Amino acid sequence: TRKLPFNGSIFGKRSNNPGLLKYAITNTIFQSTCHKILRYKKTGPPLSQLMVPLPVKSQSDDLNVGAELTGKLDKEELMKWLAKFYQRREIKCAATENGIDNYIYHQTYLSFRRFCLDAEKLPVDLHITLSDISTGACHVDALLPYFLRHAKQVFPHLECLDDLKKISDLRLPANWYPEARALTRKIIFHSGPTNSGKTFHALERFFSSKSGVYCGPLKLLASEVFYKSNERDVPCDLVTGEERNFANINKTASSHVSCTVEMVSVNTPYEVAVIDEIQMLKDPSRGWAWTRALLGVAAEEVHVCGEAAAIDVVKEIITSASEELEVRRYKRLTELVIEDTSLETLENIRPGDCLVCFNKQDIFWATRQIEAMGVECAVIYGSLPPGTKLAQAKKFNDPNHPCKVLVATDAIGMGLNLNIGRVIFNSLIKPTVNEKGEKEMDTISTSQALQIAGRAGRYGTQFSTGYVTTFKSEDLQTLKKLLSQHPEPINQVGLHPTAEQIELYAYHLPHANLSNLIDIFVNLSTLDDSLYFICNINDFKFLADMIQHVPLPLRARYVFCCAPINRKIPFVCSMFLKFARQYSRNEALTFDWLGRQIGWPFVCPNTLLDLVHLESVFDVLDLYLWLSYRFQDLFPDASLVRDMQKELDCLIQMGVAQLTRLLVNSETRVSSCTTQAMEVEENRLSNNPKKTYNVRSSVASLNSIPHGRLADRLLSEGLLTPKLLEDLKKEWQYEIADRSPGQSSTLTPTSSDVKRSRRDALKFKRSSRKYKT
Numbered sequence: 040t041r042k043l044p045f046n047g048s049i050f051g052k053r054s055n056n057p058g059l060l061k062y063a064i065t066n067t068i069f070q071s072t073c074h075k076i077l078r079y080k081k082t083g084p085p086l087s088q089l090m091v092p093l094p095v096k097s098q099s100d101d102l103n104v105g106a107e108l109t110g111k112l113d114k115e116e117l118m119k120w121l122a123k124f125y126q127r128r129e130i131k132c133a134a135t136e137n138g139i140d141n142y143i144y145h146q147t148y149l150s151f152r153r154f155c156l157d158a159e160k161l162p163v164d165l166h167i168t169l170s171d172i173s174t175g176a177c178h179v180d181a182l183l184p185y186f187l188r189h190a191k192q193v194f195p196h197l198e199c200l201d202d203l204k205k206i207s208d209l210r211l212p213a214n215w216y217p218e219a220r221a222l223t224r225k226i227i228f229h230s231g232p233t234n235s236g237k238t239f240h241a242l243e244r245f246f247s248s249k250s251g252v253y254c255g256p257l258k259l260l261a262s263e264v265f266y267k268s269n270e271r272d273v274p275c276d277l278v279t280g281e282e283r284n285f286a287n288i289n290k291t292a293s294s295h296v297s298c299t300v301e302m303v304s305v306n307t308p309y310e311v312a313v314i315d316e317i318q319m320l321k322d323p324s325r326g327w328a329w330t331r332a333l334l335g336v337a338a339e340e341v342h343v344c345g346e347a348a349a350i351d352v353v354k355e356i357i358t359s360a361s362e363e364l365e366v367r368r369y370k371r372l373t374e375l376v377i378e379d380t381s382l383e384t385l386e387n388i389r390p391g392d393c394l395v396c397f398n399k400q401d402i403f404w405a406t407r408q409i410e411a412m413g414v415e416c417a418v419i420y421g422s423l424p425p426g427t428k429l430a431q432a433k434k435f436n437d438p439n440h441p442c443k444v445l446v447a448t449d450a451i452g453m454g455l456n457l458n459i460g461r462v463i464f465n466s467l468i469k470p471t472v473n474e475k476g477e478k479e480m481d482t483i484s485t486s487q488a489l490q491i492a493g494r495a496g497r498y499g500t501q502f503s504t505g506y507v508t509t510f511k512s513e514d515l516q517t518l519k520k521l522l523s524q525h526p527e528p529i530n531q532v533g534l535h536p537t538a539e540q541i542e543l544y545a546y547h548l549p550h551a552n553l554s555n556l557i558d559i560f561v562n563l564s565t566l567d568d569s570l571y572f573i574c575n576i577n578d579f580k581f582l583a584d585m586i587q588h589v590p591l592p593l594r595a596r597y598v599f600c601c602a603p604i605n606r607k608i609p610f611v612c613s614m615f616l617k618f619a620r621q622y623s624r625n626e627a628l629t630f631d632w633l634g635r636q637i638g639w640p641f642v643c644p645n646t647l648l649d650l651v652h653l654e655s656v657f658d659v660l661d662l663y664l665w666l667s668y669r670f671q672d673l674f675p676d677a678s679l680v681r682d683m684q685k686e687l688d689c690l691i692q693m694g695v696a697q698l699t700r701l702l703v704n705s706e707t708r709v710s711s712c713t714t715q716a717m718e719v720e721e722n723r724l725s726n727n728p729k730k731t732y733n734v735r736s737s738v739a740s741l742n743s744i745p746h747g748r749l750a751d752r753l754l755s756e757g758l759l760t761p762k763l764l765e766d767l768k769k770e771w772q773y774e775i776a777d778r779s780p781g782q783s784s785t786l787t788p789t790s791s792d793v794k795r796s797r798r799d800a801l802k803f804k805r806s807s808r809k810y811k812t
């Protein structure tokens with residue numbers, strides 16, 4: 040799924056209502072006395088090592104009063120005394136009592152010594168004390184107050200540690216939302232397995248309410264509710280990070296709104312709120328958005344939908360806000376059968392099947408194989424634009440369309456209603472990001488397996504029973520085990536710092552950079568770790584570090600770093616940096632400027648790399664639109680960019696519809712944009728005149744060169760597997776052998792291909808007949 044970390048909506052306005060504020064304050068005092076107080080377990084470096092020592096400058100007035108009164112200081116002697124001072128156990132103890140640990144003690148000493156030795160003029164009191172020490176008039180310990188004063192200048196946090204701790208006290212998040220606390224909210228938990236009508240029942244209440252908000256985990260689900268609501272004549276707006284779609288033509292807000300969960304307003308009153316897929320509270324990156332919606336939405340009735348595993352934790356969270364929970368339980372509406380045999384080969388694929396893969400390589404491999412059998416498939420994966428996903432889902436769902444097989448990642452896993460008869464797990468291993476933000480390969484969880492399997496046999500489709508199996512026989516037992524279990528109860532839910540908290544930190548520590556401020560915040564934070572954890576903020580810090588050198592006001596910098604971009608895509612990251620630079624120069628990011636940066640107008644993708652590049656351009660346009668809602672003045676062309684994005688969506692749809700051709704072209708280096716652009720750039724750098732491309736020579740060279748540069752890149756970017764590359768090579772060998780001398784098209788199927796495709800298509804038709812009966 041697309042990642043959507045920090046979003047702009049966290050800038051909730053503070054309440055101006057003194058009554059609410061009073062309630063919040065008294066409630067805080069009351070609760071903090073009886074609430075169990077736990078410290079968040081820190082895993083990072085100690086606080087002091089997060090603090091960057093600041094340089095301390097000497098005074099600049101003309102008169103050196105100290106020297107006039109007591110004479111010049113002997114620097115060598117001074118060094119001796121300072122070393123003695125540093126080594127004294129009594130001084131170390133006194134420093135510890137003043138909150139100075141070994142690291143700060145040493146750093147302060149280095150800075151203090153430099154200051155004393157290098158300064159042309161020392162403060163008068165210090166000069167006189169040093170002079171007295173060297174003449175024996177006073178003890179070296181007399182330096183202590185000057186040393187402590189210096190420590191606070193080098194490490195300003197020593198002066199305001201208590202204030203900082205208060206700001207990062209996250210023990211009672213319920214009190215951050217006075218509007219919600221001022222209401223007596225009725226909270227209903229719709230619990231049950233997938234396909235049991237949880238969302239359906241919550242939405243019925245949403246449609247019948249005077250005003251409502253739906254909070255979904257994905258843009259696609261938010262769009263589904265937006266369309267459903269408007270179809271039922273309940274005017275509803277759509278709000279995502281990048282989009283505001285008004286139901287009213289005059290662009291005024293409707294009383295109903297469907298949004299991605301990060302975007303929900305905690306300041307707008309509603310009669311009904313629906314928070315879908317509530318088990319996402321536990322998500323290491325996005326969990327905070329569900330916690331915030333649950334505690335903060337100002338609705339009289341809050342309907343949460345999700346797994347039973349979240350009931351206890353939801354109950355505990357809302358109890359901290361003195362609210363109660365009503366639980367409504369549902370049963371699955373259709374039967375879900377785990378088959379006794381695995382698929383083994385794609386030749387056994389049948390209409391209504393959805394092959395679920397956890398990476399793009401497998402998606403491309405499977406699509407290629409299935410289409411070689413003459414079977415059309417729809418493809419859905421996370422980084423495709425929503426329009427492309429919808430178009431693919433539509434063609435698969437349409438009973439009159441010949442496309443009856445879907446190849447997808449778990450992007451289809453949450454809440455979507457697709458006409459799937461059988462879900463086939465291509466594998467059960469998925470890359471995940473652990474609590475430390477590291478990538479791991481792990482077997483999917485019971486919750487994920489149930490969610491994905493639950494897409495089969497949706498109520499109301501032509502499949503009254505859902506089937507599920509694996510591709511490989513060795514995975515089948517594991518799948519059976521996963522599906523026989525219940526998701527583990529959730530214990531902890533996500534939280535993260537707000538913009539206001541970080542702004543207060545910056546006020547106290549004006550020299551710290553944003554990434555550093557976040558680290559200090561996390562280090563000093565206190566929370567009830569039996570219930571909460573701080574969400575993974577590595578993406579935020581990555582962006583903060585990337586634009587650290589760009590001069591931006593703190594609030595703008597914070598907003599930039601909240602942008603939901605995939606930091607693993609270099610093109611998106613470099614455009615992010617360009618956007619920040621342009622913004623910092625106060626120069627508008629116009630449509631023309633943007634077009635020049637991203638190579639508009641676009642052309643139809645010819646290779647896999649072209650397609651992947653266009654997907655990243657789509658993400659850049661998403662980034663523009665996301666920023667345009669936060670900085671309207673400098674991002675003035677949102678509507679033109681939206682049109683550009685629609686055009687791009689169409690091109691990507693065309694590319695996805697011809698994935699097989701793109702794959703084949705990838706190895707023959709036929710490219711319309713990326714590959715040629717790469718070539719031009721490389722020729723430019725090596726000062727070579729631009730070579731023209733000859734498809735046939737590339738094909739021929741494929742046989743002599745084991746891996747071309749492009750092949751290496753496709754392999755390293757995970758777009759081709761070595762196996763797929765081998766298959767492609769074999770295919771080319773057949774093709775060259777089969778092709779008559781005049782032929783040069785890369786798209787001509789070989790006779791062996793044609794025979795194989797005919798045979799496979801026949802098989803597919805037979806299985807489709809069998810399946811219908």
Ligand SMILES: Nc1ncnc2c1ncn2[C@@H]1O[C@H](COP(=O)(O)OP(=O)(O)OP(=O)(O)O)[C@@H](O)[C@H]1O
Nearest residue numbers: 232233234235236237238239240454456493498499
């Ligand atoms: N009582 C009902 N009458 C008509 N259609 C229903 C009813 N209950 C559910 N449906 C339909 O069944 C399908 C599945 O329901 P729904 O999406 O609410 O399931 P869910 O429990 O939320 O599943 P998931 O956990 O996958 O989100 C939807 O298309 C929904 O419109």
Ligand SMILES: [Mg+2]
Nearest residue numbers: 237238344454
């Ligand atoms: Mg649902």
